[in-house]
Amino acid sequence: MKKRTKGLQFNTYLQITSLSLFLAFFLTLLSFHRIPPPNNAFDYKSSFPTIIDTLNVPTLYRTRKWISVADYDILYLGYEKDSIFVQHNDSIYKKNTRYYDAYDKYKGYHEAKIQLEIDLSQEIKEDTGMEWDEMSNNIFNTDSEYYKSYPVIIKNHGKKPIIIGYTGYGEQLPLILEAKDQHGEWKAIEEQPTYMCGVGIDPIILNPQEIIITGVKIYQGSFETELRLGFKYGNIYSRTFKGSIHPNQFKSIFQDGEYSEEYLEAEK
Numbered sequence: 001m002k003k004r005t006k007g008l009q010f011n012t013y014l015q016i017t018s019l020s021l022f023l024a025f026f027l028t029l030l031s032f033h034r035i036p037p038p039n040n041a042f043d044y045k046s047s048f049p050t051i052i053d054t055l056n057v058p059t060l061y062r063t064r065k066w067i068s069v070a071d072y073d074i075l076y077l078g079y080e081k082d083s084i085f086v087q088h089n090d091s092i093y094k095k096n097t098r099y100y101d102a103y104d105k106y107k108g109y110h111e112a113k114i115q116l117e118i119d120l121s122q123e124i125k126e127d128t129g130m131e132w133d134e135m136s137n138n139i140f141n142t143d144s145e146y147y148k149s150y151p152v153i154i155k156n157h158g159k160k161p162i163i164i165g166y167t168g169y170g171e172q173l174p175l176i177l178e179a180k181d182q183h184g185e186w187k188a189i190e191e192q193p194t195y196m197c198g199v200g201i202d203p204i205i206l207n208p209q210e211i212i213i214t215g216v217k218i219y220q221g222s223f224e225t226e227l228r229l230g231f232k233y234g235n236i237y238s239r240t241f242k243g244s245i246h247p248n249q250f251k252s253i254f255q256d257g258e259y260s261e262e263y264l265e266a267e268k
Contacts, residue, residue, distance in 0.1 A: 110234030149215030
């Protein structure tokens with residue numbers, strides 16, 4: 001009897017051990033197929049569309065000695081496609097322009113679920129715009145000069161239309177490029193343009209699941225650092241990327257409403 005009892009106990013032990021191993025193996029398999037947690041509101045990642053820029057003009061790298069005026073044109077506004085032709089004209093966003101009373105109807109981008117993404121594998125063109133230091137020295141860029149730029153996608157992942165930008169001196173997206181300074185702190189190297197009056201400045205609407213394509217200009221300078229693109233308000237930033245700028249691009253040419261002494265001395 002004792003031998004039979006010991007045999008039964010041993011068999012029971014083997015069965016329990018086998019069942020435990022099977023359950024552990026099964027749970028391990030399940031862990032590989034577990035549904036990942038959802039992304040947060042500002043961390044969307046998707047395959048970037050192929051951007052086609054047919055504008056046949058020479059392009060330059062942007063070189064600045066001081067903080068620049070931000071200038072982000074809307075090159076496409078609509079629904080996402082595998083391939084997108086960008087356009088360099090003002091007709092793109094006019095269908096989404098609303099009058100000033102839209103401020104009471106729609107929320108701003110900083111209250112929405114926004115995707116902000118840069119594709120470093122492609123290049124497009126962005127016009128040179130105008131800088132305050134160039135104007136003071138009577139330096140005017142011609143319309144034929146464009147900067148090399150990386151395409152940027154902005155997408156409304158929410159369920160309602162939002163205010164994404166403004167009309168005015170052309171269309172303006174409230175984006176700012178930042179860089180890490182010599183101390184590793186994030187600081188703006190661009191500032192939003194100042195409007196002399198509010199006439200003709202109306203909101204531009206981005207509907208649910210619509211995208212905007214714009215371009216972030218590629219700077220060149222002696223200071224290698226990390227950069228990121230972000231909206232002026234709200235904690236919405238692109239992923240960081242490497243680049244180079246001028247060490248003085250964190251500084252403005254103005255101080256207390258006048259040209260700074262440092263700028264005047266440098267321009268002698």
